[in-house]
Amino acid sequence: MAGFDEGRVYYQDYGEVFDGYGEPGVITRGQARQFFEDLLRRKTKDLFQINQEDRNRGLDATIGEGITGDQLKVDAADILSYNAELAKYVLENPTESLPLLEEVANNLRKKQTHNQEDEDDEGAELPELQVLLYSSRRFGPQSIRELTSEHVSRLVRIPGIVTAASKPKHKATHMTIICSKCKNTKVLTCKPGLGGAQFPRYCDANAEAELGAENCGQDPFVVLPHKSRFSDLQTLKLQERPEDVPTGELPRNILMTVDRSMVGTIAPGTRITAVAIYSTVQGGGDKKRDTRDAVAIQVPYLRVVGIEEEAEGAHSTPIFTAQEEAEFREYASRPNVIDLIQKRIAPQIFGAERIKEAVACLLFGGSRKQLPDGTWRRGDINVLLLGDPSTAKSQFLKFASKTAPIAVYTSGKGSSAAGLTATVIRDSHGEFYLEGGAMVLADNGVVCIDEFDKMRPEDRVAIHEAMEQQTISIAKAGITTMLKSRTSVLAAANPPSGRYDDLKSAGENIELQTTILSRFDLIFIVKDERNADRDRDIAKHVLEVHRAATQRREVAEEEAREEAFFKRYLEFCRARVAPRLSEPAADSLISQYVELREQARAAARENESDTPVVPITVRQLEAVVRISESYARMQLQPTVTEAHVRRALDLFTVSTMDAVKSGVTEAVAFTEEQRAELHAVEAQIRRRIAIGSTVSERKLKDELVRVGMSEMLIGRCLHYLQQQGDVELVRGRRMIHRIR
Structure with a gap:
């Protein structure tokens, strides 16, 4: 990285050449020294006093508010508001003024500690005091992008990510x-x-x-x-x-x-x-x-x-006024607050209420816990949306990335393992250094990954640790370290064939490894259902959204206020509440978990498989706990009740459990038109394959496509015949053998 090239800084320390600038309104170094001493005496009165016990141990630690060890933290806002001339001197000439401030602070400490020493006590040698500036208010440019040549050699306050x-x-x-x-x-x-x-x-x-x-x-x-x-x-x-x-x-x-x-x-x-x-x-x-x-x-x-x-889960330390806090607590006390929050999630999307509820749970999150052995249990919720195109999956991702306090949006095809996690880079001097990826930059936030199925398998494997342990371990080029990635993952994917096929098993529709699926708390199968009434409702809603794009300014301003309120409420809930399970809620969850495991095994047997495609393990039990905690957090309640657990289990059942049970079952219903098409394809297949004979699947499909049949419909019919036991796929599923 070119930025790590080090060289010499060219500047002249004019403060050593002459005292003052000879300009009206500019203070001299002597005046600045007096101002600094007066300011420090006011702000740090008796802060340099050292306890006798500490001095006997040779320590200089925590000797007052604002000073710890060999550091003294000074609010730049105090300096800037103390005196206009001093403010100008510090802002425009920090190279001269800050060493002067440090010198004054060290001299003050020496004077106060010498006065405290006993006659027969020579005192401990104090380390050099370093003055660190922070600022409780903004000044100067607000981002790296706003830095210009006019700011060279000036004091600036810049936010960003290391x-x-x-x-x-x-x-x-x-x-x-x-x-x-x-x-x-x-x-x-x-x-x-x-x-x-x-x-x-x-x-x-x-x-x-x-x-x-x-x-x-x-x-x-x-x-x-x-x-x-x-x-x-x-x-x-x-x-x-x-x-x-x-x-x-x-x-x-x-x-x-x-x-x-x-x-x-x-x-x-x-x-x-x-x-x-x-x-x-x-x-x-x-x-x-x-x-x-x-x-x-x-x-x-x-x-x-x-x-x-900066504080966890926010751009900066969240500060709420008493009026805001009262407003938020009144909002949380409403009996239907969870439903109100659900309606605020992606209002431009028609229907999909349960997905909106899941996104709300992801944004609010559960409680992060530290166990007695020092390990952590994640509180962040991961959600996977898998299904047909044009079902608003990407719109949910865009909404989450704009609403979450911290968010990074990326696409699976354009993301590598290094880009998502971290990488080790060699600079121009031959030294190695770490550079964090998307999941490191979104620490305490949300990572939205679109086109999740288009990622290379090795890239998906790289985020296994980040999704569950919420750390990223690096062992490259002699660098062995661990980075934090406490993020929620909201991912969207399509089935291998592009559309979700009801006549295929869950394993064929969800072509993702079990290891990655088990790390998602909620998995939604999103289908583009063919229903005339529903299509009419969706069309009306979409056209209304387009028409409302040119709505009156008053309505737009009202929506902006509601959006701002929701973001602040989200920050307030995450900052103030960390719910925990109550005893009755935990007891009801145990029996429900055993029942979910049995349902998953039954679904696997129905699909003629040893294990379900989406495994129900202890991770899914913890997922229900996290979802329950997110419901409690929406209501600003410190305790998870049985009602929260029931709602979480209901959401888990209509999402992940439905994905477990998905596939060809007797419950699959076909329209009259679909049945007629399937019977026509079935007749052609039986005509071309005699009982007991074997033909190439590719050859059979090519022949039927030439007579005007859809390849997708042919695949559905073959799968249906296979489920009925009429045919079987042999020789690596490349040949079709007719049994009856």
Whole structure:
């Protein structure tokens, strides 16, 4: 990645040259120092006091609100609102002002701790204090896309997702160099961030020499590492949040550097808001041109001075007013709140009430639990929609991706295992680093995967761990690590033949591995039924949606308000409630689970199979628990009742259990027209195959297609005859043998 190329930062620290700028309204360094000291004294009164017990142990940990160990967290909003001149100084000259703030904080701590020391106590040596900025309010550009040349060298606050992290490095802050000839030593101060220090070309120890180069020669200096001072440095890659990327655009990313106590604290996939100095490093340009011109081409990066991790399940820490909270609790107290929520799911889609209910359960989710042994049980619900085209499967995915607080939409054909999970990439320096994929970026959110059946089997296998254990394990290029992927998966797929065939078994219609199917909590078979009345209702609804696209502004604004209310209510429920099963609900669930297992075995025997295509295992028992918890969460109830369990079992029965029982059964009903077509095909097949003889399936189909029959209808009829025991498929299902 080009962003990880490191070089030198070119800037001049004018604060060391003169004090102040000589412009009206700009404060001097002395004034800034006084402002900072006054501000810290007000905001951090007695925060530098160290307990005697801690000092005896040589510790400097948690010594007050806002300060922990060798960190002092300062709200940038306090600085910006303290004084207009100070705000301008900090925003426009952070390279000078922030080291000054850190210096003042260290001096204050030393004064207060020295006053606290006893006469006979020399006190413990305190580590250097690092001031970390965060901001409780927005300022400057709001995304990577809005950063321009005007913001170079200014303080900015940028949200995003960390998609890659390099190995920590050791950056020299002060380098001691020695002349290899005369042993003269010098101490060089290195610039912060990716900046370095300029080595002198000649030794100036012999001041009497005209050039100082006659005795020592050119470039005589070497570094003394044991006498130099270093600090930890790490480079991160920050990418735009998916919801901030305009349609049709690629997400933008930028290099970030963190140092000292911030190193190693952020893993790929973490959503953060970084307060940083927008800096530049030499690079880019056309390599064919003279390299002397390349100094004008600068690549931007962020030198981070403070990081905030965002809360789980939301873009940022959700804050709700008292009025909002009262409104949400009143809404949750309604007896039909679950039905009201169901109606808010994809209102432009006709019917499909149970699928809408399942999508609502997926959005609200169950409760994530940590077991005594330290392992976790997922609370996220996975849903698979499988069936005919043009049944609004993709529309459900689009709705979920726009409604969920965090969501990533992808298509199966255009997704690889690395793109969905994570990959290890080598940078230009030969170092390996991790880059998270869709399921890492959607941590605490929803991943919508369209065309799930078009994915390569090896790519589908890659998400097994992410769907159940909610982790992604990486062991490549010497990197062994684990990333979090606490996401719900909403997937849409078509049967192998393109349409769902009632005359085929469940195994032939659902051509997905049992291992992946068992990880879906709810599986819906979506069929495009031929019914004149239903077709008329759908046509009316679709035309009404198109007509309403040009509706009055008042109606559109009302719908926008309802949509915003639902999103906020969803965030409120996820943030405030984590329901748990009650004892009666758990008891009723045990007996129901045993009955579901027996039904699955009976369905397998009916389809002449040893095991059902969609297995009913303990995972499905946990799925019903999660669905029950999501119903309780919709009602803001901390306890799952028997009513929630009954509703969850009902939804599970009409989805996954129907998929288990799907296939050719005696209950399959055909219209008169379909029966007539089947009888005609059956007569042609019996005429061409004598009892006891065997013919090629491909040859038989080609002959019947030539006389005007549909290949799909031929396949249905062969399957029907096979179920009746009249024919059987032999030799790898390539030949048809007639039995009677």
